[in-house]
Amino acid sequence: MAIAPEIDARVAQLRAELDQHNYNYYALDRPVISDAEYDGLFRELQSLEQQHPELVTADSPTQRVGTEPLAQFAQVTHRTPMLSLGNAFADDEIAAFDKRVREGLDADAVEYAAEPKFDGLAISLIYVDGRLATAATRGDGYTGEDVTANLRTLRAIPLKLRTTKAPEMLEVRGEVLMLRADFERMNQRQRELGEREFVNPRNAAAGSLRQLDPRITATRRLAFYAYGTGAAVDPELRKHSQLLDRLSELGFPVTAERAVVKGVEGMLGYYGAIGARRAKLPFDIDGVVYKVNDLSAQNTLGFVSRAPRYAIAHKFPAEEATTVVEGIDIQVGRTGALTPVARLKPVFVGGVTVTNATLHNEDEVRRKDVRIGDTVVVRRAGDVIPEVARVMLDKRPAQTVQFELPKCCPICNSEVHRAADEAIARCSAGLFCPAQRKQALLHFASRRAMDVEGLGDKLVEQLVESKLVHTPADLYKLGVVKLAALERMAEKSAANVVAAIEKSKHTTLARFIYALGIRNVGESTAQDLARHFGNIERVAAAGVEALQQVQDVGPVVAQSIADFFSEPHNREVVEQLLAAGVSFEETAARQIDTENPVYGKTFVLTGALPTLTRDEAAQKIRDQGGKVSGSVSKKTDFVVAGADAGSKLEKARELHVAILDEAGLLKLLES
Numbered sequence: 001m002a003i004a005p006e007i008d009a010r011v012a013q014l015r016a017e018l019d020q021h022n023y024n025y026y027a028l029d030r031p032v033i034s035d036a037e038y039d040g041l042f043r044e045l046q047s048l049e050q051q052h053p054e055l056v057t058a059d060s061p062t063q064r065v066g067t068e069p070l071a072q073f074a075q076v077t078h079r080t081p082m083l084s085l086g087n088a089f090a091d092d093e094i095a096a097f098d099k100r101v102r103e104g105l106d107a108d109a110v111e112y113a114a115e116p117k118f119d120g121l122a123i124s125l126i127y128v129d130g131r132l133a134t135a136a137t138r139g140d141g142y143t144g145e146d147v148t149a150n151l152r153t154l155r156a157i158p159l160k161l162r163t164t165k166a167p168e169m170l171e172v173r174g175e176v177l178m179l180r181a182d183f184e185r186m187n188q189r190q191r192e193l194g195e196r197e198f199v200n201p202r203n204a205a206a207g208s209l210r211q212l213d214p215r216i217t218a219t220r221r222l223a224f225y226a227y228g229t230g231a232a233v234d235p236e237l238r239k240h241s242q243l244l245d246r247l248s249e250l251g252f253p254v255t256a257e258r259a260v261v262k263g264v265e266g267m268l269g270y271y272g273a274i275g276a277r278r279a280k281l282p283f284d285i286d287g288v289v290y291k292v293n294d295l296s297a298q299n300t301l302g303f304v305s306r307a308p309r310y311a312i313a314h315k316f317p318a319e320e321a322t323t324v325v326e327g328i329d330i331q332v333g334r335t336g337a338l339t340p341v342a343r344l345k346p347v348f349v350g351g352v353t354v355t356n357a358t359l360h361n362e363d364e365v366r367r368k369d370v371r372i373g374d375t376v377v378v379r380r381a382g383d384v385i386p387e388v389a390r391v392m393l394d395k396r397p398a399q400t401v402q403f404e405l406p407k408c409c410p411i412c413n414s415e416v417h418r419a420a421d422e423a424i425a426r427c428s429a430g431l432f433c434p435a436q437r438k439q440a441l442l443h444f445a446s447r448r449a450m451d452v453e454g455l456g457d458k459l460v461e462q463l464v465e466s467k468l469v470h471t472p473a474d475l476y477k478l479g480v481v482k483l484a485a486l487e488r489m490a491e492k493s494a495a496n497v498v499a500a501i502e503k504s505k506h507t508t509l510a511r512f513i514y515a516l517g518i519r520n521v522g523e524s525t526a527q528d529l530a531r532h533f534g535n536i537e538r539v540a541a542a543g544v545e546a547l548q549q550v551q552d553v554g555p556v557v558a559q560s561i562a563d564f565f566s567e568p569h570n571r572e573v574v575e576q577l578l579a580a581g582v583s584f585e586e587t588a589a590r591q592i593d594t595e596n597p598v599y600g601k602t603f604v605l606t607g608a609l610p611t612l613t614r615d616e617a618a619q620k621i622r623d624q625g626g627k628v629s630g631s632v633s634k635k636t637d638f639v640v641a642g643a644d645a646g647s648k649l650e651k652a653r654e655l656h657v658a659i660l661d662e663a664g665l666l667k668l669l670e671s
């Protein structure tokens with residue numbers, strides 16, 4: 001069926017607008033619309049593409065959601081090797097570098113392009129005819145890993161170049177990193193989920209990028225900054241600084257922190273200036289890079305062993321300081337995880353005063369053998385989380401004792417359990433433990449959950465200590481009088497909190513499920529559950545089997561959900577919340593008919609179907625409670641085969657699995 005021209009035009013316009021907004025946000029750092037407005041445009045495009053799948057193109061902004069997981073990363077051989085940089089720490093090493101350059105060029109004073117040295121991961125992006133074709137990690141410099149599927153999900157990376165005269169081939173190199181603010185947000189979420197936190201933004205970026213499942217990468221906000229090109233450079237460009245300007249025009253984020261400087265004085269001036277602002281930059285850097293600005297001069301200088309002669313990294317000294325461990329406290333998180341934290345004599349390191357440092361877990365404390373009274377070296381790893389780097393054993397006072405994690409929860413005295421395969425020990429008391437209760441309440445009230453404004457740390461602490469609130473349901477029983485009786489609580493603010501609690505009653509099922517704080521259930525799982533089951537009673541009643549029918553819910557998550565609802569106390573809280581008047585906006589939920597022939601069945605899709613894309617077919621199956629798997633086994637119920645189906649079809653025949661074509665599938669879905 002022909003597409004109406006106005007739909008075609010709207011789709012094109014939405015794509016152009018979304019690309020422009022990505023560019024404004026990531027490359028220009030000047031967003032002109034809110035995230036919500038962006039999401040609105042995005043959803044409109046998504047819905048048009050769903051109605052007219054033939055309009056979907058590989059470079060549509062909707063294609064950044066991530067494809068099915070990979071079995072492993074393929075290898076990519078770099079067309080020109082991705083080399084490393086020589087390092088310098090001291091000023092005289094920079095003077096020696098400049099001298100070598102001047103001698104090599106037979107010049108008096110040399111112009112340098114100075115840039116931050118991003119503390120992320122080096123990436124090569126290959127554009128063929130203006131479209132992103134391959135993205136690869138640096139690897140050993142000669143061969144890297146193909147991370148195209150993951151990199152495509154980054155809104156900072158253009159899927160097509162912003163030009164009408166794209167070169168046949170362009171290789172852009174730069175650094176993928178996570179902005180500090182995004183890192184903080186992500187760790188906050190990890191904490192709320194009771195999951196492991198990332199040590200620093202660099203690790204978080206690396207972990208996000210090296211996911212075999214691009215859909216996970218898509219949920220992490222990663223930034224990218226271009227700092228050069230590999231193969232194929234425009235011969236018209238004379239300077240590195242112009243090259244970066246060009247990359248910016250082509251749609252790549254290029255940092256505004258760069259400068260063009262002259263001679264040793266210029267380089268050291270830049271180093272000092274950036275160093276002074278380092279703590280205020282939105283991302284971590286571990287030094288600066290100087291590059292001879294003239295591109296033909298770069299060529300003249302060439303390379304020595306594995307590093308260019310025309311560039312050098314001027315690193316910042318590691319930020320460390322020594323201090324004394326005054327105590328080791330145990331924090332209890334929302335899921336009961338016990339985290340040892342070193343209480344430190346305040347020390348200034350990396351631009352901030354550090355008073356405590358996480359020791360992560362029991363094994364980590366043992367490995368470093370940190371004891372109360374020890375003098376330790378504290379490091380601000382990646383400039384973010386202060387860490388105890390090592391103990392200065394020669395300064396250890398007599399009679400220290402090895403750290404032992406308590407056998408009982410320091411807050412509620414309940415037993416502490418540690419599973420054999422886990423590094424984390426947990427308090428076994430669940431919500432009976434006041435520490436877990438506080439964290440659970442904070443999570444319940446948090447912005448992305450029930451969004452109760454004004455219910456912060458201090459107030460929750462007071463509410464729990466005063467025994468006014470035991471469970472989230474108790475929040476809805478609070479009145480102004482009870483609240484105003486609390487210390488430091490004026491009647492006006494009490495009234496505001498009560499109003500905010502009242503307002504939170506009108507929510508969505510997804511937020512409500514997320515707010516319950518079920519282990520392993522984050523926002524997106526909560527949304528999937530809401531969509532799949534449509535109401536909370538169904539979620540609570542679902543067994544592990546039924547739960548696993550939900551998109552992306554595997555055995556571990558399913559078990560967590562089932563465990564949560566098998567606890568009578570939890571069911572009671574849910575009932576009380578509903579009785580208190582918590583109600584849900586209509587979710588787009590479809591009630592799944594569990595009698596339909598697709599429900600609970602496992603499908604494998606192979607080959608090209610005549611009208612449906614693979615994703616659409618999979619969605620239709622999932623919508624009716626079926627599962628879609630990547631490989632054929634004895635557990636497969638149906639193989640849906642299209643044109644050019646290969647080994648999966650053969651395997652299906654071998655195992656006598658039912659084989660359908662698209663028409664057969666559609667019939668099954670309708671019956």
Ligand code: IVH
Nearest residue numbers: 083084085115116117118121122227289308
């Ligand atoms: S230019 C020939 N510029 O540093 C080498 N590299 O040791 C060209 N890096 O892993 C590299 N910021 O990813 C260059 N502004 C910058 C950089 C930068 C960080 C990283 C790079 C590589 C390492 C080189």
